[in-house]
Amino acid sequence: MVYKNIICPVCGAACDDVQVDLDTINRTIDVQNACKMGNAKFQEVVSSHRIVRPTIRENGKVKDVSWDEALEMAADILVKSRRPLFFLGSETSCEAQEVGLHIAEYLGGVADSNATICHGPTVMGIQESGMVGATAGQTKNRADMIVYWGVNALESMPRHMSRYGVFPRGYWTKRGRFDRTLITVDPRRTPTATASDLHLQINPNTDYELLSALFTILNGKEPHTSIEDITGIPISVMKQMVEMMKESNYVGIFVGLGVSSSYGKHRNIEMALNFVKEMNNYTKCNIGALRGHCNVAGFNQLASYLYGYPFGVDFMKGYPRYNPGETTTVDLLREKDVDAAFVMSADLVNHIPADSAKYLTEIPMICLDIAPCPSTTAADVVLPGVIDAMECDGTFYRLDNVPVHFEPFTDSPFPETKSNEETLKMLFEKVKAKKEA
């Protein structure tokens, strides 16, 4: 059967025009419009390496158990813990993350999500300086200049250029690419850089310096000549870039992890944001981050409106606290400040520093995921995940923080649960029952 207007649950682009043809008898799926990343994920719905049964580890041996047993053991781990970490990953809905936050609050644990290891510094940069942004359609309809900074959009968010950034034929950009100038700032000669009109191939980890120099030029001053050696970019090219931006009618800047996770971290972002604010005195200029996972922006929104802080929310004192470097996942694990972990829809073990990962494997860990990965292998309890946007409905927040409601085209394969949200609700019931007993 063919389903249209399906939301893709892979990256922050949240493409909403995917068409799938699901053959439930032969267990095949044909996907139209999605990129290769999207297509690969849609294959998960019929793949053979899905986690289909809950497991627990007993005396070092992994064994299949019923959902009820697995949830019981998970609740036991959480209730016995003095300070559990809830890593509420970004590949599931806000609805599931919300229940996770409620459990963390109830138990006095810590709730965090993928932003802590990706665009966390971007959020911290915003806390320093604010962000002048727009929904994606503004660049589509108006932008005659696009800047990709520290991001290889063509490969990391393949449809960004065609849907939002470079190629779309918008209201004032009827000729698509021909109506736009494209600048890329990247230490590597990526496909995105190759496709650009101007590529600033900066030395790695010199984003802060280059941004400062551009800011200086924008303010009508001359940067120090040493900047050429530091960044590898001639001052004349910097001036050219600033002039090109000022002469444009609408500049859309997109930053990636190259800015927020190279040396300088949130200070790079702060400088970029300040540059954009100042650029608005000359022309219209917006900035946005290319968010990696389908709902990584969602957790930031959700945690902010429920509890006031975008990530790293610590409930140990009975009220929300936030102190990146203290209440964030990597630091909590490195400092051995948590004694159990609940990891949902994210392969945490694979993405944090070795010391933190090592400690994570030593403490009791519950994992909720759709497919085997290092985290599920190290977990004491594994709960099978339901694939959002394919098997259940819910909400993602797109890269530009626009919420997208998704409807499923098939059902959860598990009679025990309809969605990750429901799994977490069942877990919360058990936690409450044990805690209040």
Added chain:
Amino acid sequence: MSGTIAIKNGYVFDPLNEINGDKMDIFIRNGKVVTELSASEMKDAKEIDATGKTVMPGGVDSHSHVAGAKVNGGRMMRPEDHYKFYQKKTPITHSGCGYTVPSVYLGGYEYSKMGYTTVFEAAVPPMEARHTHEEMRSTPMLDMGGYLVLGNNWFLMRYFKEGNIEKAAAYVAWMLKTHKTYGIKCVNPAGVENWGWGENVGALDQANIHFEVTPEDIINGLAELNEMLGIPMPVHLHANNLGHPGCWEITRDSLKIPKNIRARPNTNVEWAETKMNPLRHESIYLTHCQFNAFGGTSWRDFESGVKGITDYVNAQDHIVMDSGCVPFGEATVMTGDGPAIHDLYVLTGHKWSNTDVECECGSGVLPFTYLKNNPVHSVQWAMGLEVLLYVKDAWKSIMTTDSPNGGPFIKYPQVIAWLMSNKARQDTFEECHKWAQDRSGLAAETREMTLNEIAIVTRANAARTIGMSHCKGTLAVGADGDVAIYDIDPKALEVSDYESIIRAFENAAYTIKDGQVVSQKGEIVAIPEKKTYYTDIAISADDEKNMLEDVRNWFKYYTIGFNNYPTPEKYLANPTPIRIDAEV
């Protein structure tokens, strides 16, 4: 029996029912106000002795920024606002933090402690309505709704340019239903679209770029279709040029535009039996008048321009407005008026966030501190109070701080004290910059509002203006059992002791929602059910079909598909449509 309660011997202020401090009993059965309870019902009912206390309908805030993308933008960018102001979880409440931009749980509790039971979100960008509804759904203690931002909408601007008011009306009816919102908000008409190019508009007859419609076209068009459709509330206007010295004139002239449009609210609901006519007769509802009433020509000769507006309002019957008071201290300015916030960024250099929404609107957020020793801020403080005190008929005004723009809503008790007590105002004059006296007329104003007037500007008129007085803002038979009981004895009230007024309004002795005590002396004691109101206008299927053809054609300029655009009902807590049969 839940939702059944008897409130005995309080001094009742119910302006819509023309009850002004009479000592009487209020009975609520199953969440609704009734004339009396039978003896058997009395046995099960909770009884509250309100002797020596003031009883009012539950507070209604008709303009507050409490939910949605820009509010959350403020939360996300301001951890410094949160860490000092927090609340621990209790067995029944969630924890939360945030002073000017509280997290949703905390916001709901704080409103409830002050005796408020109904709050309407001031601006809902259509494309982000799902976000606003998610936040409203999570906000406890309050019945809510939101106004849809339509003043710079591409579809509407095209229809206005063509002069096609019928299709524009059909579009608005469809949009309110699609995004489950309650009324029309018009922010800096024609100007926010120009902000898409970094520009603004400066005059009512200045056409904007490309769409070539003027602010006047938009205000007139929206006001006209608002009455064609019979929407419960008037067009809610945030006028052009906000925050610029001298903007009071354009504000007054904007108010003149819908003068001859007759209000025709057509709400198809059961009305509480109020003595006063609960239907609005105004065709325009101006918001945060203070921010739109700047006088002078620069910050150097800045002065209050309030009188120019209030003189006009006093002479006319088609205008109602809220004040946008400035109670000093921390604030977060946030509005759909992107260019206004950019100007504040240029002025202050503070951190600044902006989000333009494709084909629809924009927004900006910026932290702000109002200082008593700042000359302009002091005048703004005086102006907010002037707005309320200069309007002779309290039924033309509503008290707000445009929370959190002038200051957070938790400062309402302080504003009430200034309104009720000349001494409170004079004491503040002592503390603040002398411009407050020199550049405004407040120092000479001796009016002191009565408790009845306070009840009008904080609940009765807010509810009447937005067309919610069929169940809110009154204790008439049939109304919702929402009651606030304050520790104020009107017979013994000395307004010069304004600290006691602040204390009483900060923490209601009891806040009752749907006949259930939900908070008591600053403590949340129950989490009630809540409702979300939206306007559901029935228009002819043909009109809708014709209009939707245009919309579908133009949807290619969005980055979201037509099918994924609407806000499903699952984002609303107890969705409560207000049904209207449009006459178009």
